[in-house]
Amino acid sequence: MSIERGSADNSVHLNTMQRSSLNLEVSCPHSLLEVEMVNIAVVGLGWWGKIMVNTLAGSSSVRVVAAVEPNAELGAPLCKEGGIRHYAQLSDALQDPEVEAVILTTPNRFHEEQIVEAAQAGKHVLCEKPLALGLASAERAVEACLRSGVRLGIGHERRFEPPMKMVRQLVADGALGQVLQIEGNFSQNKFLALAPDNWRLSVQEAGCGPMTATGIHLLDLAGSIAGAARAVRATAYNLATGFESGDSASAHVVFDNGVTATINAMLSTPFYSRFAVFGSRGWIEVRDKSHVESPSGWIVTRSTTGDETETIDIPVATPVRENVEAFARAVRGKQSDYPVSLQEMLNTTSLLESVFEAARTGSLVVPRKSDVLARVRT
Numbered sequence: 001m002s003i004e005r006g007s008a009d010n011s012v013h014l015n016t017m018q019r020s021s022l023n024l025e026v027s028c029p030h031s032l033l034e035v036e037m038v039n040i041a042v043v044g045l046g047w048w049g050k051i052m053v054n055t056l057a058g059s060s061s062v063r064v065v066a067a068v069e070p071n072a073e074l075g076a077p078l079c080k081e082g083g084i085r086h087y088a089q090l091s092d093a094l095q096d097p098e099v100e101a102v103i104l105t106t107p108n109r110f111h112e113e114q115i116v117e118a119a120q121a122g123k124h125v126l127c128e129k130p131l132a133l134g135l136a137s138a139e140r141a142v143e144a145c146l147r148s149g150v151r152l153g154i155g156h157e158r159r160f161e162p163p164m165k166m167v168r169q170l171v172a173d174g175a176l177g178q179v180l181q182i183e184g185n186f187s188q189n190k191f192l193a194l195a196p197d198n199w200r201l202s203v204q205e206a207g208c209g210p211m212t213a214t215g216i217h218l219l220d221l222a223g224s225i226a227g228a229a230r231a232v233r234a235t236a237y238n239l240a241t242g243f244e245s246g247d248s249a250s251a252h253v254v255f256d257n258g259v260t261a262t263i264n265a266m267l268s269t270p271f272y273s274r275f276a277v278f279g280s281r282g283w284i285e286v287r288d289k290s291h292v293e294s295p296s297g298w299i300v301t302r303s304t305t306g307d308e309t310e311t312i313d314i315p316v317a318t319p320v321r322e323n324v325e326a327f328a329r330a331v332r333g334k335q336s337d338y339p340v341s342l343q344e345m346l347n348t349t350s351l352l353e354s355v356f357e358a359a360r361t362g363s364l365v366v367p368r369k370s371d372v373l374a375r376v377r378t
């Protein structure tokens with residue numbers, strides 16, 4: 001098979017037909033043009049809230065009509081500039097009849113309560129990760145959404161990255177054989193610029209710091225491939241900074257089916273992100289060229305028993321927007337239209353909680369399995 005080499009970086013590109021023949025093609029998102037726009041309020045206009053508003057500006061299925069930001073100096077000018085209504089608190093936005101759904105880009109400690117408040121007001125919720133800081137909180141939030149009949153989405157946009165869809169498709173098709181092990185690392189050093197008392201560095205709000213900030217995306221991806229976990233060991237050390245919640249975290253997860261995942265995350269090294277799945281017939285590795293806040297594409301390497309190892313460039317995509325648009329489809333349809341199931345959201349929260357405990361105690365922790373869906377639905 002012939003391959004094209006990129007002139008600038010000498011990386012290998014496969015054309016569309018070549019990718020198809022490798023069964024690596026990415027499925028196209030459904031068109032939403034025929035569906036009525038979902039009117040949204042973004043709650044919290046800090047780092048991620050601003051990115052969210054900007055990212056959604058070109059969407060054909062969601063429209064940001066309002067934002068909640070208690071810091072008026074921040075919120076008022078941003079909302080004026082964006083031509084959207086500004087509210088100082090969530091309860092005000094929840095009374096706005098035009099607002100159908102909220103996106104919570106608030107500090108982690110508010111997520112549980114804000115999901116419940118929004119659900120009880122009849123508004124659909126997409127909550128940024130982590131859904132909650134413990135399984136009991138996540139269960140309360142999920143239960144509130146189910147009882148109010150509103151949809152729940154989660155900020156695990158890495159599920160919507162084209163190479164991650166490709167990895168999961170290859171696994172589903174059996175192209176990698178029996179999955180054996182998963183390895184991932186998602187690290188960055190942005191938090192070095194934060195004040196020492198910032199919530200992102202605190203043990204209460206960001207336990208096992210690097211895992212809550214970035215590693216959680218990989219815990220979620222690993223769970224999307226391997227299912228629920230049965231045991232976890234983890235460490236969180238502070239080696240290079242004064243971060244209360246640690247700057248170097250590592251987790252070793254054993255899933256119910258015997259697949260294992262090693263997930264590493266650091267907050268004191270430049271951006272690095274890698275996710276790899278190894279199977280009995282081959283492996284695939286995804287490397288991100290840059291952070292999702294300004295994505296620039298991916299490098300994917302795949303090796304199949306008996307074939308040459310191949311590397312392809314995947315062009316830039318908009319996973320943050322795709323996630324919200326998938327949520328919008330669920331708002332117009334049903335919860336099961338959203339590709340991250342409620343059970344998976346609960347599993348990831350349980351896994352994160354277990355990582356906290358394993359890192360704190362140094363012991364092997366068995367993640368609790370939630371029965372909230374069975375309880376509420378019967």
Ligand SMILES: NC(=O)c1ccc[n+]([C@@H]2O[C@H](COP(=O)([O-])OP(=O)(O)OC[C@H]3O[C@@H](n4cnc5c(N)ncnc54)[C@H](O)[C@@H]3O)[C@@H](O)[C@H]2O)c1
Pocket residue numbers: 043044045046047048049068069070071074089090104105106107108110128129130155156157213292
């Ligand atoms: N999916 C991702 O890749 C990703 C990336 C970054 C952050 N996040 C998540 O987004 C959330 C916010 O993170 P951030 O880095 O933007 O934080 P941030 O501190 O920069 O911003 C939070 C904003 O929320 C506002 N706020 C505080 N209390 C509020 C309240 N009660 N109601 C409404 N607004 C309130 C703050 O004034 C601030 O402007 C976190 O849960 C974080 O984990 C997700």
